[in-house]
Amino acid sequence: MSDWKDRLNVVYSTNPDFKYETENEEEQDTLPKEKQQLRISLDKRNRKGKAVTLITGFIGSGEDLEALGKFLKVKCGVGGSAKDGEIIIQGDFRKKILELLQKEGYAKSRTI
Numbered sequence: 001m002s003d004w005k006d007r008l009n010v011v012y013s014t015n016p017d018f019k020y021e022t023e024n025e026e027e028q029d030t031l032p033k034e035k036q037q038l039r040i041s042l043d044k045r046n047r048k049g050k051a052v053t054l055i056t057g058f059i060g061s062g063e064d065l066e067a068l069g070k071f072l073k074v075k076c077g078v079g080g081s082a083k084d085g086e087i088i089i090q091g092d093f094r095k096k097i098l099e100l101l102q103k104e105g106y107a108k109s110r111t112i
Contacts, residue, residue: 030060033105040094040101041112052080053094055087055101075100 036058043054055072058065062083069082072089076096080089089097094111101109 028059028061030064034107036060036106036108038101038106038109039112040097040109042092042094043088050090051092053089053092053097055089055097056085058085058087071104072097072100 038055038057041054041056042051044051058068065082065085065087069080069087069089072087073080076089076091076093078090078093080087082088098109098111
């Protein structure tokens with residue numbers, strides 16, 4: 001039996017083939033490092049003039065994205081976040097991040 005919270009918006013259905021719609025999004029499998037096409041760019045929009053390094057194009061699970069984000073934050077010694085397929089690193093670390101990603105095996109990384 002499914003969890004009752006999944007059925008909160010449905011009271012009753014007379015359709016014998018009715019299936020409750022749940023919002024179970026399947027996470028994508030993480031592509032191997034050498035197939036990831038990461039883009040590294042500098043972003044200043046909507047950040048009160050502060051520059052951040054933005055890494056986009058990651059295809060994979062949220063856990064793997066978080067792990068890569070944590071690795072980059074530790075290596076750069078700064079804060080940031082990793083969500084919705086992109087990693088934000090505080091400051092301009094484009095060259096350093098490109099070198100780090102290439103050392104880790106992300107061959108198709110490029111700076112914009």
